[in-house]
Amino acid sequence: MQLSPFKLERFFAKYEFNTEFLLCSSDCESVSIADLLAMEEGAAGKFQNVWLGYTESLGSPTLRKEISGMYSTTQPEDVLVFTGANEAIYLFMMAALKENDHIIVHAPHYQALSEVAKGIGCMVSPWRAREENAWGLDMDELRHLMRPSTKAIIVNLPHNPTGYLMPRSDFDDLNKFVQENGLLLFSDEVYRESEYDLADRLPAAVDYGPHAVSLGVTSKTYGLAGLRIGWIATKNRDLYSKISSLKDYTTICNSAPSEFLAELAMRNRTKLAERNLQIIKNNLTVMDEFFARNSSLFTWHRPKAGSMGFPKLLTGDIETFCDDLVKKAGVLLLPGSMYDETNNHFRLGLGRKNLPQAVERLEDYLSTSSIYNRKK
Numbered sequence: 001m002q003l004s005p006f007k008l009e010r011f012f013a014k015y016e017f018n019t020e021f022l023l024c025s026s027d028c029e030s031v032s033i034a035d036l037l038a039m040e041e042g043a044a045g046k047f048q049n050v051w052l053g054y055t056e057s058l059g060s061p062t063l064r065k066e067i068s069g070m071y072s073t074t075q076p077e078d079v080l081v082f083t084g085a086n087e088a089i090y091l092f093m094m095a096a097l098k099e100n101d102h103i104i105v106h107a108p109h110y111q112a113l114s115e116v117a118k119g120i121g122c123m124v125s126p127w128r129a130r131e132e133n134a135w136g137l138d139m140d141e142l143r144h145l146m147r148p149s150t151k152a153i154i155v156n157l158p159h160n161p162t163g164y165l166m167p168r169s170d171f172d173d174l175n176k177f178v179q180e181n182g183l184l185l186f187s188d189e190v191y192r193e194s195e196y197d198l199a200d201r202l203p204a205a206v207d208y209g210p211h212a213v214s215l216g217v218t219s220k221t222y223g224l225a226g227l228r229i230g231w232i233a234t235k236n237r238d239l240y241s242k243i244s245s246l247k248d249y250t251t252i253c254n255s256a257p258s259e260f261l262a263e264l265a266m267r268n269r270t271k272l273a274e275r276n277l278q279i280i281k282n283n284l285t286v287m288d289e290f291f292a293r294n295s296s297l298f299t300w301h302r303p304k305a306g307s308m309g310f311p312k313l314l315t316g317d318i319e320t321f322c323d324d325l326v327k328k329a330g331v332l333l334l335p336g337s338m339y340d341e342t343n344n345h346f347r348l349g350l351g352r353k354n355l356p357q358a359v360e361r362l363e364d365y366l367s368t369s370s371i372y373n374r375k376k
């Protein structure tokens with residue numbers, strides 16, 4: 001199997017640990033192990049006694065029980081735990097797809113959501129988010145993308161990088177469509193529980209039936225990327241068993257300390273999510289003001305959920321802009337070309353506490369740059 005380089009990961013590898021302001025991170029502000037342990041009395045002592053042998057391949061039963069409680073209809077045996085969400089994506093594709101199968105993928109997207117399928121030899125059709133429709137997806141377009149060889153539809157809601165959230169009625173229709181056509185729905189829900197308005201939260205795909213797989217992770221909404229704990233929830237027993245048996249060839253089982261900490265985090269996930277949502281909401285106010293002040297330079301659609309937005313630069317070339325900005329001002333933005341988007345968009349991260357300082361630095365840069373310093 002041939003996999004092309006993961007553009008976004010290669011980009012971050014260059015800048016993530018040597019740049020002062022990461023203004024394009026997808027994850028929320030993290031905490032220390034000490035902060036997490038302090039969320040429950042007695043947790044620090046228990047953590048000292050975590051046994052460092054191999055762990056259960058499917059994930060510890062108590063962690064799976066905690067995760068299954070996030071959904072309406074699942075049992076612990078419907079949950080399979082991985083080292084991050086990325087391992088789950090990889091193994092889902094390996095288990096569900098074969099050469100010449102066709103899949104339809106919400107686009108633009110996190111590259112793994114199509115790249116692994118391409119590596120297997122599948123045909124991939126993008127189901128395009130339309131900026132003119134506030135990054136919405138059109139169900140009629142989906143119907144036109146169908147082929148006899150279509151096996152799966154892959155969506156990411158809330159969406160990386162636009163923060164789009166589908167209306168409930170469309171998500172109901174999508175699930176019905178997948179069921180009626182005998183397909184699989186892989187629903188990447190790693191930004192779930194970060195909706196700005198609770199009324200917008202979609203049901204998890206797994207709760208619609210065995211045609212669906214829901215993907216979750218501790219990294220994003222809960223800000224615990226360093227745990228590297230992700231999971232799928234599905235009632236599709238055949239698929240579950242295929243994926244779990246492939247895991248023997250990747251990580252076999254998860255890190256014992258991470259499973260302990262992930263279970264603690266999932267028990268306290270509402271508190272972790274609320275804290276990060278507060279950071280995002282404060283940052284959104286800063287960004288609304290910034291975009292209002294700089295409306296001749298940028299356009300953007302305010303996201304509905306998650307820790308990202310996808311504004312557009314109206315002057316110059318986005319790659320040159322990002323490159324110059326990081327070199328001169330130490331502020332990292334992610335050009336849309338990392339998602340194969342060529343319309344001058346860039347990813348803006350909303351989940352980090354230092355966003356106001358980063359935006360100040362960005363505005364200083366704009367005011368001193370001859371290209372961007374125009375009368376507003």
Ligand SMILES: Cc1ncc(COP(=O)(O)O)c(C=O)c1O
Pocket residue numbers: 026083084085086087110156160188190217219225228230
């Ligand atoms: C949509 C989406 N899915 C999956 C992942 C992978 O998550 P993790 O890095 O925690 O494995 C990411 C990470 O950025 C993502 O944005």
